[in-house]
Amino acid sequence: MELNCASVKCFEIFEKLNDFVRPVGCNILDTGKNGVPNKLTYFSVLILLAYCTVTLTSIYQFRENFILFTNALVTLGFSIQGIVKFYTMFVRRHRLLRAVFKSRDFIVEFEGNKQICELFKKYANFCAMCGTMILGLYSFAMSMLLVATVTISYWTKTKIIPYGIVIPLIDYKSDVGYAINMVYMTFSIVYGVIGLYASDYIYVYVMIMAYGQVETIGILCQDLSTYLEKNKENEIQEIYQLFTKTVTAQQLHTEYMKSLEENFEFNSITVIITSMICMAITIFVLIQEVWINGIMIIIIQLWQIFTICLIGGVYMIKINQVQVQINDTKWYLLSHRMQKMFLNVIHFMQNPIEPSACGIRPLNLETFCQV
DSSP: OOTTSHHHHHHHHHHHHHHHTGGGTOOTTOOGGGOSSOHHHHHHHHHHHHHHHHHHHHHHHTTTOHHHHHHHHHHHHHHHHHHHHHIIIIITHHHHHHHHHHHHHHHHHHTTSHHHHHHHHHHHHHHHHHHHHHHHHHHHHHHHHHHHHHHHHHHHTSOOOSSSOOOTTSOTTSHHHHHHHHHHHHHHHHHHHHHHHHHHHHHHHHHHHHHHHHHHHHHHHHHHHHHHHHOOGGGHHHHHHHHHHHHHHHHHHHHHHHHHHHHHHHHHHHHHHHHHHHHHHHHHHHHHSOOHHHHHHHHHHHHHHHHHHHHHHHHHHHHHHHHHHHHTSOGGGSOHHHHHHHHHHHHHHHSOOOOEETTTEEOSHHHHHHO
């Protein structure tokens, strides 16, 4: 397989993501000695469990201070998201890998077509750009939590924590206790950036590959229509091959989208519900007093909802565009048997597997605006 072919270039995106999360033990692509679970995986689980425990103890500790209590509730939202994201990416890693390999196999099947090959190369470059943007946004927002905390603490001569949790049994108002809490916060924020980035990026990656698959169906339909218009007897074999490829592409894409729904629907509904609650609480706290870190928290939660809704919305736009191409296909020139089979392709485009949050809400821009 050529190094410059589309399937290799697209799969390299996932390999780079796998390398990025190796320090936290979520390198699910690796096997053997470096495979998961490993020591780093168990350490990440320990960090996540500690974060959840500290969140719950902080909610109890600050139960009589309304502002600190609500701040701790916001952190509870991050804890729930962390558990679900870890479950999606690690516990169900075999299903996730199956979806990634299905994506690669789809490209291998059709990259012999130059137009399709160039299409997926374009999407591979777009994926890389999206990854840089997602990592940059989370790194900026999370680092600003620390910068704002340290700056305000210095100017006001008070001991302010980044968000509403503190380690139990330690006086966070003392110099030593405050230093320990800040070190812990810094550590958890670094892990938070990696986790948020990885979970967002893998969803963006698999959905962008779905865009390419939908457009592949459109390209094959256009090629099929071109041959049907010529209607030359010596090209019947070519027509049959193109028809077979079109139907195969539709079937492979259907299985791929079912796999994505099984993998990400629970993560999507969790992100939407917890982010909405966290934003509502944060806005309420901001009304009561100036909470600089609350602005960063709103940005993070809003971005998560925006990402999954935008990606799903663009997918449906692609479906509608390709549906027009399919309707323009001269499929009525096919044999009666082929026409009946081609109706399955038309039926899928009219009734696609729309990305959703457990089937409760479709993931599109309309849902984002309603949120």
